[in-house]
Amino acid sequence: MEDNECRDGRKKVRLANTPLSASQILTRILPSGGGDAENLQRILRLLTSYGVFSEHREFGGKRMYSLTEIGKSLVTDVEGLSYAPYVLQHHQDALMSMWPLVHKAILDPTIEPFLKVHGEPAYSYYGKIPEMNGLMRKAMSGVSVPFMTSVLEGYNGFKGVKRLVDVGGSAGDCLRMILQKHRFICEGINFDLPEVVAEAPSIPGVTHIGGDMFKSIPAADAIFMKWVLTTWTDDECKLIMENCYKALPAGGKLIACEPVLPDDSNESQRTRALLEGDIFVMTIYRAKGNHRTEQEFKQLGFFAGFPHLRLYRVLDY
Ligand SMILES: C[S@@+](CC[C@H](N)C(=O)[O-])C[C@H]1O[C@@H](n2cnc3c(N)ncnc32)[C@H](O)[C@@H]1O
Numbered sequence: 001m002e003d004n005e006c007r008d009g010r011k012k013v014r015l016a017n018t019p020l021s022a023s024q025i026l027t028r029i030l031p032s033g034g035g036d037a038e039n040l041q042r043i044l045r046l047l048t049s050y051g052v053f054s055e056h057r058e059f060g061g062k063r064m065y066s067l068t069e070i071g072k073s074l075v076t077d078v079e080g081l082s083y084a085p086y087v088l089q090h091h092q093d094a095l096m097s098m099w100p101l102v103h104k105a106i107l108d109p110t111i112e113p114f115l116k117v118h119g120e121p122a123y124s125y126y127g128k129i130p131e132m133n134g135l136m137r138k139a140m141s142g143v144s145v146p147f148m149t150s151v152l153e154g155y156n157g158f159k160g161v162k163r164l165v166d167v168g169g170s171a172g173d174c175l176r177m178i179l180q181k182h183r184f185i186c187e188g189i190n191f192d193l194p195e196v197v198a199e200a201p202s203i204p205g206v207t208h209i210g211g212d213m214f215k216s217i218p219a220a221d222a223i224f225m226k227w228v229l230t231t232w233t234d235d236e237c238k239l240i241m242e243n244c245y246k247a248l249p250a251g252g253k254l255i256a257c258e259p260v261l262p263d264d265s266n267e268s269q270r271t272r273a274l275l276e277g278d279i280f281v282m283t284i285y286r287a288k289g290n291h292r293t294e295q296e297f298k299q300l301g302f303f304a305g306f307p308h309l310r311l312y313r314v315l316d317y
Pocket residue numbers: 123140141144167168169170174191192193196211212213214225226227228
């Protein structure tokens with residue numbers, strides 16, 4: 001595979017900083033000709049409204065486009081750490097084909113729409129396809145690194161922890177960042193499904209352990225968990241949290257980093273994104289898995305043996 005080639009043999013298209021018209025972009029994408037520049041321009045206008053491209057109007061009104069910084073990180077850094085793998089992960093056929101079936105989660109929530117279509121739940125489906133499994137890990141790394149930068153700027157609850165487990169820690173990026181910031185943590189355990197940790201990179205101070213959080217969780221002074229509870233039902237969350245409780249010493253701490261739904265359905269972008277995420281979970285993961293309000297987290301924790309919940313908000317997200 002050459003440097004300028006994608007895995008499927010297509011040539012990568014380098015988009016210059018100089019603004020290009022839709023037909024100029026089309027010529028680069030399809031050097032042998034063809035395509036509809038007007039329809040491409042319709043898509044470019046939409047992407048401009050999301051900040052991926054900038055639109056420049058030439059004398060006479062012709063529209064020209066260049067990638068913004070967001071666009072560059074999405075388009076040019078597909079193999080590195082960026083949001084691109086996350087976007088790609090969500091747009092795989094196996095996930096996209098689920099959207100016309102959202103209604104199935106309402107008609108019969110006892111069987112997941114994903115299970116009905118693909119014959120097994122999402123995580124085990126990913127686990128059997130190395131490309132999907134790898135993309136999921138990269139997707140999580142790409143979104144988790146900027147997110148954890150914000151978390152670690154504001155949250156200071158790791159004091160006194162010597163051994164920390166990250167449950168569902170994927171490639172281990174969250175632990176790596178926590179250990180880099182808090183040098184007093186001597187040992188990090190990245191705990192995830194065996195097929196996920198099998199491909200995780202080696203990280204100083206971190207041991208990767210494969211297992212099933214529904215069975216047991218390695219012992220630690222504190223447990224960290226990010227974007228895990230939200231994909232499971234209340235009963236499953238209780239089981240995961242009970243296993244956390246068993247893995248902790250008396251007075252131990254579970255640090256769960258999860259989306260928190262507001263009580264009201266307001267029109268803010270943040271609320272919309274949270275509500276969309278909730279529908280994503282319902283459609284792809286568990287029909288009765290869901291984003292939760294602060295009160296719902298309090299109740300879950302209480303029933304699993306964690307009587308005190310302290311909420312820290314990460315404001316940029
Ligand atoms: C949404 S991802 C979050 C990954 C990581 N915590 C992060 O924020 O970047 C959920 C993770 O839970 C893991 N997972 C799913 N089922 C699991 C199980 N039964 N035991 C342990 N981990 C599991 C998945 O493999 C995945 O890495």
